[in-house]
Amino acid sequence: MKVIITVVGKDKKGIVAGVSGKISSLGLNIDDISQTILDEFFTMMMVASSDEKQDFAALRAELESFGEGLGVKINIQSAAIFDAMHNI
Structure with missing residues (x-):
């Protein structure tokens, strides 16, 4: 199972540490990562x-709830969607 996860919110300390810790606790491995600050927003x-x-719906619910507590918006999508789009 491969997923794409995006995180967006007002920049503050601890976002990368919090999100990466949560992803690890959910049994996922981070294969690649990119982050930047756009103006005052963390992406x-x-x-x-x-x-x-993995239960995709449960992962989505866990990450969305965790993001709310951290003050960011976390979205998760199956990488299979992107693979399918390029095979049409």
């Missing part, structure tokens, strides 16, 4: 994966 995009089958 991060990552590719994460798991060798084990």
Whole structure:
């Protein structure tokens, strides 16, 4: 299973540490990551994966809830969607 995760919010300390810790606790590995500050907003995009089958709806709910507590918006999408778009 491979996913694309995006994180956007007002920049503050601890976002990368918090999100990466949460992703690890959910059994995902960060394969690639990019982050930047645009004006005063933090943006991060990552590719994460798991060798084990994961409940995608549960992952989405966990990350959205965690993001709210951290003050950022976290979105997760299956990488299979992007693969399918390029095979049409």
